[in-house]
Amino acid sequence: MEWWTHLWLNEGFATWVSYLAADRLFPKWKIWTQFLDEITEGLRLDGLTESHPIERSLASYIKQYACSNANTEDLWAVGEKESGEPVNKLLNSWTKQKGYPVVSVSVKGNKLEFDQLFKINVDQTGFYGVKYDDELAGRLRYAIETNHLSATDRFGILDDSYALSMAYK
Known part of the structure; x- marks a missing residue:
């Protein structure tokens, strides 16, 4: 080396x-x-x-x-x-650079419609955090509450949310 x-x-x-x-x-x-x-x-x-x-x-x-x-x-x-x-x-x-990239996801008007579950970084395979807008976060919350996400994905959403809250405090 x-x-x-x-x-x-x-x-x-x-x-x-x-x-x-x-x-x-x-x-x-x-x-x-x-x-x-x-x-x-x-x-x-x-x-x-x-x-x-x-x-x-x-x-x-x-x-x-x-x-x-x-x-x-x-x-x-x-x-x-x-x-x-x-x-x-x-x-x-x-x-x-210090830290890690954060991917922001948002819905702009009617340009994007998601009829099915939508999650970035499925099973936490990518080395990045994700910040969802309020609408997508609400959809993910519903998916979590109805047990439509794997434990790995639930963990990822929780971990991303925690990391972002710590970064912005």
Whole structure:
């Protein structure tokens, strides 16, 4: 490792791979629910497995840097090459700024209508918090009261609400 600022890269991959291996070997353990503790703590002090660009990027990154030291910018460069997206610009706020991103969700007039349940960050798979507008928060409250959300999603809504209340106090 070139410098301590890139320690998150080594430790992040090691942690993620340990959970991935446990899930593959022992699916009944539901290890990703246990991973919530790790994510929540991280939010207080990275996408989906179905995302093919990230899988290609990670495979290329691991192949290219398997026997050498790499830094954050190396990972972003491989991501940009594989996806064609400005990864460095998009992800610097996640690695170089204090805190974590908050995604705000709102309904503007009649432009968006949700007839079914709507929740961002299903099963807390993304490393970000969500701030809902009053209308969507009301819908989620009803979904919670009628037991239409998993325990993981209920936890996520509660944790996001708590984190936002602490940030704005």
